[in-house]
Amino acid sequence: MRHPLLEVRSLTTHFFTEDGIVRAVEDVSFEIYPGEILCLVGESGCGKSVTGLSILKLIPIPPGQIVRGEILFNGRDLLKLSEKEMEGVRGNEISMIFQEPMTSLNPVFTIGDQIMEAIQLHQKLNKRDARKKAIEMLDRVKIPSPEKRIDSYPHQLSGGMRQRAMIAMALSCQPKLLIADEPTTALDVTIQAEVLRLLREIQREMEMSVMLITHDLGVVSEVGDRVAVMYAGRIVEYGPIEDIFHEMRHPYTRGLLESIPQLEVKKTRLNAIPGQVPNPLNLPEGCKFHPRCPLRIEDCRREEPPLFEVKEGHYSRCLRWKECR
């Protein structure tokens, strides 16, 4: 049996705000195997980014706090590492790229400076070699004339180029795991596809694992190996991509899938899930999805369902998973 690269166990991250406790991530467990792409999907505010940031311990403390859980990376619990030890992990073994290429790069430094910083820090190269390496990385993410572009400031690049530079920066130290938080959401549709293809390509070449955070199921179907569906801070369904797309066992996943506009099938109506995302400060009792659920029964109100193993490697947090298909 393969060993997972990353094992997240019962991760629970809360924000202690003036208005109350925001339970952004509650008892989340999943694993990522070497060389695979795990997609984390869900509506806005369900806790995808907070999950990603928790892995690298980049949650703003206060107000945030990782209340419980284990994050085993190659068997080592990251939550037990000191801040100094975490610095050796970040950007080196685990990298992260963010949604907004516009604001995620520092405006007063050239992209070369920003890429070289990580290389010099983790690989102990001198300035000249680091620069060579940075040019190599820019070339690898297909930025034209990289030896010129390296001295550009972020504002001189287009959104797509900036995101490529971000990817070059994140991958410059050959991390084993990349956490990509909606890397294409802010880009034009055509550029989205290009950047996604690039990520997929490099991921295969480097045999790297990726945790891809997205709310776009189209993206998931294109690149994902396995999927974790999140709702209100919990994982509600989790399994291989074929199972999730063709044998989903949770009404929320079904709702998400039905809300994709399918051009080929010529669906005239977009099936959005009725109701609203619950207020994170005031979550419903029992199953967090029951107020919006077409299959709800009395029991759903009472107690939060556990994750049922539907079949090997496929889990659903629904009392009526047998009836949901």
Add this chain to the structure above:
Amino acid sequence: MARFLFRRLLQLLFTLIGISILSWIIITQAPGSPIALTMDPKVSPKIIEQMEKNYDLDKPIYQQYFLWLKKLFTGKLYSFKDGRPVLEKIAERIWNTLLLNLVATLIIFSLAIPLGVFSARRPYSFLDNLGTFGAYLGLSIPGFWLAYLVILATVKLFGYPVLGLRSFVIEGLSTPEIVLDRIWHLLLPASIMAIHGIAGLSRYTRSSMLEVVRQDYIRTAKSKGLSEEVVYYKHALRNALLPIITLFGFLIPGLIGGSIIMESVFAWPGIGRLAYQAVLARDYPVVMTILTISAVLTLIGNFIADLLYGVADPRIRYQ
């Protein structure tokens, strides 16, 4: 760039002319006349008429303005009070003022920025709150009052003179002692002049820093594995200082205003004190010329701030 410089300089020139006209109107229309103040009321009207003629006071106000301008540039501008050339009077004192203001500025920047950064690293902690309290105190205490207090205290405690450029009795002192004496006399007024600036600028640095550390690129910098110090002092500070550069230009008028008060309190022979005395005597040529010089300094300060901003922020390119 050359075009930008040319345009900016032209702009400055027009601003300057506008300022001088406005100042002229305000000063000449203020109550009180230079003659009534200097002359005995028993003097015959004839002599007064003669004096008004000498001072151009019999002419319409716009002509007076142009005459002042002409005399200023031909070096024929004389003080009403003692008849000495205005430029000469100013020249012998301006360096003292510039020195005082330069030292005050250095004190402000070298203390306020570290203080602000220090506070921003631990917001709402005891030390930060203490800083906030100190800043409000510094902003609300009147400078002249504090100055008198400090003068009293130092003279009482150390029995050492603090007024003027230097001590009166310096015979028998060695060179290093003379230098120390000068520094002592300079530091006290400069520090008190700097208090307002330190209070304001340190709070500004703090809020600028707190704003910047919330930005996405700070999170990116952390995600690379950079240490807290590098993230803070390289990535955050550089961005937080950008808006502070523009403040440099605004600092100068405040300092000049402070100069007028502090130089008078500390008997500092600079143009601030000269301006104060000239205003009391309605010595228009001196007042106007000092005002113009202050305006020029302020505009130059703003201009330098603009240029620095362009150097520090790559997103700004002048054309």
